[in-house]
Amino acid sequence: MTTALPQNNARFLLAARPVGAPKASDWQYTTQSVEAPADGEVLVEVLYISLDPAMRGWMNEGKSYIPPVALGEVMRALGIGRVVASRHPGFAAGDHVTGLLGVQQYARVAGSGLTRVDPALAPLPRYLGTLGMPGVTAYFGLLDIGRPQAGQTVVVSGAAGAVGGVVGQIAKLKGCRVVGIAGGADKCRYLVDELGFDAAIDYKTQDLKAALREHCPDSIDVFFDNVGGETLDAALSHLARGARVVICGAISQYNNTEPTRGPANYLSLLVNRATMTGLVVGDYLPRWGDAIREMAGWMAQGQLKAREDVVSGLENFPTALLKLFKGENHGKLVLKV
Amino acid sequence: MTTALPQNNARFLLAARPVGAPKASDWQYTTQSVEAPADGEVLVEVLYISLDPAMRGWMNEGKSYIPPVALGEVMRALGIGRVVASRHPGFAAGDHVTGLLGVQQYARVAGSGLTRVDPALAPLPRYLGTLGMPGVTAYFGLLDIGRPQAGQTVVVSGAAGAVGGVVGQIAKLKGCRVVGIAGGADKCRYLVDELGFDAAIDYKTQDLKAALREHCPDSIDVFFDNVGGETLDAALSHLARGARVVICGAISQYNNTEPTRGPANYLSLLVNRATMTGLVVGDYLPRWGDAIREMAGWMAQGQLKAREDVVSGLENFPTALLKLFKGENHGKLVLKV
Numbered sequence: 175m176t177t178a179l180p181q182n183n184a185r186f187l188l189a190a191r192p193v194g195a196p197k198a199s200d201w202q203y204t205t206q207s208v209e210a211p212a213d214g215e216v217l218v219e220v221l222y223i224s225l226d227p228a229m230r231g232w233m234n235e236g237k238s239y240i241p242p243v244a245l246g247e248v249m250r251a252l253g254i255g256r257v258v259a260s261r262h263p264g265f266a267a268g269d270h271v272t273g274l275l276g277v278q279q280y281a282r283v284a285g286s287g288l289t290r291v292d293p294a295l296a297p298l299p300r301y302l303g304t305l306g307m308p309g310v311t312a313y314f315g316l317l318d319i320g321r322p323q324a325g326q327t328v329v330v331s332g333a334a335g336a337v338g339g340v341v342g343q344i345a346k347l348k349g350c351r352v353v354g355i356a357g358g359a360d361k362c363r364y365l366v367d368e369l370g371f372d373a374a375i376d377y378k379t380q381d382l383k384a385a386l387r388e389h390c391p392d393s394i395d396v397f398f399d400n401v402g403g404e405t406l407d408a409a410l411s412h413l414a415r416g417a418r419v420v421i422c423g424a425i426s427q428y429n430n431t432e433p434t435r436g437p438a439n440y441l442s443l444l445v446n447r448a449t450m451t452g453l454v455v456g457d458y459l460p461r462w463g464d465a466i467r468e469m470a471g472w473m474a475q476g477q478l479k480a481r482e483d484v485v486s487g488l489e490n491f492p493t494a495l496l497k498l499f500k501g502e503n504h505g506k507l508v509l510k511v
Numbered sequence: 512m513t514t515a516l517p518q519n520n521a522r523f524l525l526a527a528r529p530v531g532a533p534k535a536s537d538w539q540y541t542t543q544s545v546e547a548p549a550d551g552e553v554l555v556e557v558l559y560i561s562l563d564p565a566m567r568g569w570m571n572e573g574k575s576y577i578p579p580v581a582l583g584e585v586m587r588a589l590g591i592g593r594v595v596a597s598r599h600p601g602f603a604a605g606d607h608v609t610g611l612l613g614v615q616q617y618a619r620v621a622g623s624g625l626t627r628v629d630p631a632l633a634p635l636p637r638y639l640g641t642l643g644m645p646g647v648t649a650y651f652g653l654l655d656i657g658r659p660q661a662g663q664t665v666v667v668s669g670a671a672g673a674v675g676g677v678v679g680q681i682a683k684l685k686g687c688r689v690v691g692i693a694g695g696a697d698k699c700r701y702l703v704d705e706l707g708f709d710a711a712i713d714y715k716t717q718d719l720k721a722a723l724r725e726h727c728p729d730s731i732d733v734f735f736d737n738v739g740g741e742t743l744d745a746a747l748s749h750l751a752r753g754a755r756v757v758i759c760g761a762i763s764q765y766n767n768t769e770p771t772r773g774p775a776n777y778l779s780l781l782v783n784r785a786t787m788t789g790l791v792v793g794d795y796l797p798r799w800g801d802a803i804r805e806m807a808g809w810m811a812q813g814q815l816k817a818r819e820d821v822v823s824g825l826e827n828f829p830t831a832l833l834k835l836f837k838g839e840n841h842g843k844l845v846l847k848v
Contacts, residue, residue, distance in 0.1 A: 239782050407773070421781045436744070436773030444758045444789030445576050452781030 179217070179259065183208045185278030186491050188243045192233055195429040195499060200233075201249070201492050208280050210259065216285045217259040220275045223488075223509040224252035224302040225495050226336075227400070230428040239454045248276040249491075252307055254291065254298050255281065265290070272301050277491050279511060295470070297482075303336050303506030304473070304480035305466055311422060311455040312340035312398075313465040317348075318458075319420045319451050320396040324349030327390045329409055332400030333374065334361035336506035337422060340469070341398045342371050343478050350396075353389045355382070355405060357501040364504070369479060382408035396420070402427045403435050410439035417448040429499055481505030516554070516596065520545045522615030523828050525580045529570055532766040532836060537570075538586075538829050545617050547596065553625060554596040555608060555618045560825075560846040561589035561639040562832050563673075564737070567765040576791045585613040586828075589644055591628065591635050592618065602627070609638050614828050616848055632807070634819075640673050640843030641810070641817035642803055648759060648792040649677035649735075650802040654685075655795075656757045656788050657733040661686030664727045666746055669737030670711065671698035673843035674759060677806070678735045679708050680815050687733075690726045692719070692742060694838040701841070706816060719745035733757070739764045740772050747776035754785040766836055818842030 182205045189202040211217045232243050232250050243250050253275030257265050262285025265271060273288040275281035291301045303309060315337075322328050328345040332338040333354025342365065345352045354365040354374045362374035373389040375382065386394070386408060393414035399406050402424025410419070427434045443450055458465070472478035483503045485494040488511045497503045519542045526539040548554045569580050569587050580587050590612030594602050599622025602608065610625040612618040628638045640646060652674075659665050665682040669675040670691025679702065682689045691702040691711045699711035710726040712719065723731070723745055730751035736743050739761025747756070764771045780787055795802070809815035820840045822831040825848045834840045 237782075402778075421778070423781070424778055427778075433775045434778060436775040436777050438770045438773040440773050440777070440787070441739075441758070441761055441764070441771060441789070443787060444760070444791065445574075447789055447791055447794060449786055449788040450777070450780060451786040452778070452784055454781065454784055457784060 179210060180208050180219070180280060182206070183278055183280040184488060185276065186249045186488075187246055188233060188249050189245065191235055191245070192230075192429075194431045195496060196230070196233065196492065198492055203489065209282055211261045211282055213261050214284055214286070215282055216257055216262050216265050216271070216288060218255040218271060218275055218281045218283065218288070219258050220253045220255040220279055220281055220511050222254045222299050222302060222484075223275070223277055223491070223511060224254075224307070225498060225503075225507040225509055226252065226307070227423050227425045227428060227498055229495065230499070239456070248278055250274060251277045252302060253281070254301050260285065262286075264288075270298065272306065277488070279488060296473075299482040299484060299506065299508040300480055302508055303482055304340055304469060304478065307455055308336035308506060309340050309469055310458060310462055310465045311453065312337045313344060313469060314455065314458045314461070315420045315422050315453045316341050316344055316396070316398060319453055320398055320418050322348050322350045322396045325351075326395035327351045327353065327392055327414070328396040328398065329353045329355065329386065329390060329394045330398040330400070331355040331405045331409070332423070332425060333365055333371070334504055335400060338398070338400055339365075339369055339481065339505065340478070343369055343472075345396070346370050347472065347477060351390075351392075353386070355401070361504060377405065383411055386412045393417070398422060399424070401425055402437075406437045407439045410437055410442040413442050413446045413448050415446050415448075417446055419443075419448060419450040421450060421452045425499060483507045484510050486510045516547060517545050517556070517617060519543070520615055520617040521825060522613065523586045523825075524583055525570060525586050526582065528572055528582070529766075531768045532833060533567070533570065533829065535829055540826065546619055548598045548619055550598050551622055552619055553594055553599050553602050553608070553622045555592040555612055555620065555625070556595050557590045557592040557612045557616055557618055557848050559591045559636050559639060559821075560612070560614055560828070560848060561591075561643070562835060562840075562844040562846055563589065563644070564760050564762045564765060564835055566832065567836070576793070585615055587611060588614045589639060590618070591638050597622065599623075599625075601625075607635065609643065614825070616825060633810075636819040636821060636843065636845040637817055639845055640819055641677055641806060641815065644792055645673035645843060646677050646806055647795060647799055647802045648790065649674045650681060650806060651792065651795045651798070652757045652759050652790045653678050653681055653733070653735060656790055657735055657755050659685050659687045659733045662688075663732035664688045664690065664729055664751070665733040665735065666690045666692065666723065666727065666731045667735040667737070668692040668742045668746070669760070669762060670702055670708070671841055672737060675735070675737055676702070676706055676818065676842065677815070680706055680809075682733070683707050684809065684814060688727075688729075690723070692738070698841060714742065720748055723749045730754070735759060736761070738762055739774075743774045744776045747774055747779040750779050750783040750785050752783050752785075754783055756780075756785060756787040758787060758789045762836060820844045821847050823847045
C-alpha cells in the first residue's frame with residue numbers, strides 16, 4: 175500500500191554532550207525531508223515520545239549497556255506511532271507500533287525493531303508506561319530480583335514515577351507492606367489513596383531515616399531504587415537480614431558534574447547478608463510478553479492503575495525532559511507530538 | 512580431673528572506643544586471679560590468639576552482626592588453647608580447643624562454645640587461619656556467593672591475607688584465571704610463585720585500573736573484596752556482565768574517622784547486571800565441617816598452601832593488631848601468648 179509521503183520531518187539532534195542538566199544548546203532542532211522506506215523498513219508517524227531517565231545516560235560518552243547517541247544523531251527515544259508506509263511484511267499503513275522511534279515527527283526504521291500495539295485495548299501512552307518498558311522494568315525488577323514474599327516490607331523510591339508506581343502496586347498484590355518515597359504531599363497522597371500503598375514518605379519535607387524507621391518497623395526486605403544518593407544510603411541503613419536491593423536507576427545522580435555519590439552505607443550489605451543487584455530491562459525481552467499479559471490482566475480487574483503525564487508539542491522536548499530530573503512528572507512522562 | 516589452677520590471668524580490656532586506629536590508651540592491660548570453671552564451663556590456657564580485621568568493628572558502638580565489646584570487657588578474639596580444667600562432659604584437661612577465648616592468658620568459657628582440634632593433623636595456628644574462620648570465609652564466600660566457573664576471571668583484594676590467599680587458591684582449583692591485589696613486591700611474588708596466582712597487582716606502586724585492564728582482558732567475573740575504598744571502585748569499573756562482587760570486608764575503611772567511602776562506581780552493577788553481596792561467616796556454621804574437610808584434603812594433596820605470621824607475647828597485642836591495618840602481615844596474623 176502506497177500513500178503520498180509527508181514532506182518534512184522535524185527532529186531533535188544531540189548537538190553537544192551535556193555537562194549537568196541538558197540545556198537548550200545541547201540540542202539542534204532541525205527539519206529534513208522525509209525519505210521513503212527501503213526494503214525491510216517502515217515509515218512511522220510518531221504520535222507519542224517516551225521521556226525516560228535512561229535517556230540522560232544515553233547522552234554521555236563511554237561504555238554502558240548500549241552505545242551512546244552520537245553527536246549530530248537524532249536523540250534516541252522510545253515512542254509509539256502509526257505506520258505511514260511499509261516495506262516490511264509484518265506491518266501495513268495504519269498499524270500502530272512501538273519501538274525506538276527517536277525524538278522526531280517521522281521515523282524510518284527497520285520493521286524488525288517494531289512491535290504492534292492495539293489502540294482498542296489501552297490508550298496509546300499506556301504502551302510507553304505500565305504496558306511498556308517502565309512496567310516491564312518494574313515487573314521483573316521486583317519479582318525476579320527483589321523476590322518479595324507475602325508479609326515482607328518493600329520500599330520503592332521514585333514511587334510516583336512510571337516504574338515506582340507499578341513496583342508498589344505489584345508488591346501489594348503479592349501481600350507485602352509497601353512504603354513509597356516521593357517528592358511532595360500530592361504525590362504521597364496519590365500513592366496511599368489511589369494506589370493503595372501502606373505509607374508514603376515525602377523526601378522533601380521528612381527526615382528519610384526517621385520516616386523509614388517509623389513506617390518499616392520490621393526493616394526493609396526489598397528496596398527498589400530509582401533515585402540513588404541520600405535515598406539509597408537511608409534505605410541501606412535500615413535493611414532487614416537477607417534484604418535485596420534492586421538498582422534500577424539513580425536519577426539523583428544523572429546530572430551530576432561531580433562523581434557519582436557512592437552509597438557510604440554499603441557495608442550494611444555485609445552486616446545484613448544483603449544483596450544489591452543491577453537491572454537492565456532489555457535482558458527480559460524473551461519474557462516481555464508474559465509480563466505485559468499478566469499486568470494487562472491486573473489492569474482489567476482494577477488491581478493495577480496507571481497514570482500518564484502528557485506534555486504536548488514536539489518543540490517542547492528539551493523542557494519536558496527536564497521535568498523528570500526536577501521530579502515534576504506525576505506518573506509516566508510522555509510527549510505528544 | 513582436677514589440677515592446681517594457675518594463679519593469675521593477664522588480659523586486655525577494651526578501655527575506650529577508638530577514634531581511628533586503636534591506640535595504647537584504648538586498652539587496659541590488667542591481671543585478675545583465675546577462677547575455677549562453673550558447671551558446664553571449661554578453663555582454657557590460651558596458646559594462640561587470632562588477630563582479625565573484624566575485631567576493629569567489634570570495638571565500635573552500634574548495631575552490627577554481633578553486639579560490640581563492652582567497655583571494661585576482655586577484648587573478644589578467637590583463639591586456640593589447651594584445657595586446664597573442665598566441668599563440661601565434652602572436654603578434659605589436655606584437650607586442644609578453639610573458640611572465642613578473648614585476648615588473655617586463661618579463658619573460663621562455656622564448653623558449648625568450644626570445638627576440639629587435633630594438634631597432630633596441623634600446626635595449631637593453622638586452625639585460626641586456613642582451617643578456621645578465615646578459611647571457611649574464603650571457601651563459602653567464593654563458592655557460594657562468587658560462584659566462579661572454569662575459565663572465568665576471579666580477582667581478590669587483600670590477596671596475601673588470611674582470607675585472600677585461600678580465595679585465590681580455591682579459584683585456581685576451580686579452573687579460573689586468578690589475579691590478586693596486594694601491597695608490596697614480596698607479597699605479589701608470593702602470590703604468583705608460591706600460591707600459583709596468574710598475576711598479582713601491587714596497589715602501592717601500580718595504577719590499579721590500568722593493571723586490572725591488563726591482567727583481566729575478559730573483565731572480572733568475580734571480585735572478592737576485603738579492602739573497599741579505591742580498590743572496590745577500581746574493580747567495579749571493570750566488571751564483566753553478570754559479575755558477582757563478594758563483600759567480605761573493607762579494611763581500608765575500618766579506621767576511618769570520616770564516613771565510609773561508598774563505591775562511586777556502584778552503577779556498574781546496573782550496566783553489567785551484576786550483584787554485590789555481603790557475607791558473615793557465622794551463617795555457615797552448619798556447613799563448617801564440610802568446608803574444613805575439603806580444604807584439609809586439598810592441603811594433604813599439596814593443592815592448598817597456608818602461611819601464618821606469628822607475633823610473640825601477649826603484651827604485644829596492641830601493636831600486633833595494627834599490623835593488619837598497615838598491611839604488614841603476610842598470611843594469617845596470630846599472636847603467640
